[in-house]
Amino acid sequence: MRVDVITIFPEYLAPLGVSLIGKAADRGLLDIRAHDLRDWTHDVHRTVDDTPYGGGPGMVMKPEPWGEALDAVLADVPPESPELPPTLVVPTPSGRPFTQAKAAQLAESPWLIFACGRYEGIDRRVIDAAAERMAVEELSIGDYVLAGGEVAVLVMVEAIGRLLPGVLGNAESARDDSFAAGAMESLLEGPAYTKPAEWRGRTVPEILTSGNHGAIARWRREQAFARTAAHRPELLARLDPAALDKRDRLA
Numbered sequence: 292m293r294v295d296v297i298t299i300f301p302e303y304l305a306p307l308g309v310s311l312i313g314k315a316a317d318r319g320l321l322d323i324r325a326h327d328l329r330d331w332t333h334d335v336h337r338t339v340d341d342t343p344y345g346g347g348p349g350m351v352m353k354p355e356p357w358g359e360a361l362d363a364v365l366a367d368v369p370p371e372s373p374e375l376p377p378t379l380v381v382p383t384p385s386g387r388p389f390t391q392a393k394a395a396q397l398a399e400s401p402w403l404i405f406a407c408g409r410y411e412g413i414d415r416r417v418i419d420a421a422a423e424r425m426a427v428e429e430l431s432i433g434d435y436v437l438a439g440g441e442v443a444v445l446v447m448v449e450a451i452g453r454l455l456p457g458v459l460g461n462a463e464s465a466r467d468d469s470f471a472a473g474a475m476e477s478l479l480e481g482p483a484y485t486k487p488a489e490w491r492g493r494t495v496p497e498i499l500t501s502g503n504h505g506a507i508a509r510w511r512r513e514q515a516f517a518r519t520a521a522h523r524p525e526l527l528a529r530l531d532p533a534a535l536d537k538r539d540r541l542a
């Protein structure tokens with residue numbers, strides 16, 4: 292997967308060179324390129340923002356640098372997706388929710404371009420013009436307000452990147468993640484334990500060392516159900532009744 296990120300703070304994306312995503316990039320599973328939006332300004336101050344038409348607080352990102360930046364990125368077509376245009380992902384507090392399902396959908400794309408806004412956002416004409424030549428996804432990572440899109444891109448690239456084939460080993464499979472599709476979909480993960488068997492007087496639930504894998508699976512599902520009921524009860528309404536075994540329905 293090719294990932295282009297356009298931002299006025301390219302250094303903000305340095306964490307994408309570390310750990311899981313960094314290793315995936317080193318192995319050629321991801322090709323991540325950060326671009327400084329100011330490279331497409333032409334004034335001595337490298338201006339990227341201006342006051343909003345209609346008045347109001349803050350500043351708005353000017354369309355000209357964005358138009359030229361997107362033109363330049365789009366002109367550098369990756370060989371692995373010569374015929375497929377990229378998807379432009381625009382983090383914004385006014386976007387649709389970025390969910391695990393959306394991460395899985397975007398993980399199918401061979402080429403993503405992320406537009407990191409700052410100030411009060413990007414001039415609307417940039418997104419409208421882009422939508423005439425590629426798919427555009429305006430997405431929010433949560434119901435709180437950040438100062439810009441860079442943190443959201445770090446979140447999205449990690450959530451999407453870990454779903455790419457070969458990025459996670461079998462031991463770290465994304466199959467049983469919270470929110471992952473399947474019978475456990477919409478259930479939060481239950482508790483996890485590792486050695487030592489006793490730590491500061493606290494032991495591990497006996498079922499986990501019983502070797503009875505069927506009973507362990509049922510126990511984990513009950514724990515996930517209980518945790519979901521406690522922390523995210525609204526998710527239980529999404530559960531497919533057919534996916535629940537008899538024990539769950541009685542829980």
Ligand SMILES: N#Cc1c(-c2ccc3ccn(Cc4ccncc4)c3c2)n[nH]c1N
Pocket residue numbers: 382383384407408409410411412430431432433434435436437438439440441443
């Ligand atoms: N995804 C996501 C986000 C953002 C976000 C994303 C991009 C930008 C660009 C600029 N800002 C600042 C701003 C803009 C408008 N209104 C208020 C603040 C951003 C915030 N905030 N909260 C989220 N969940």
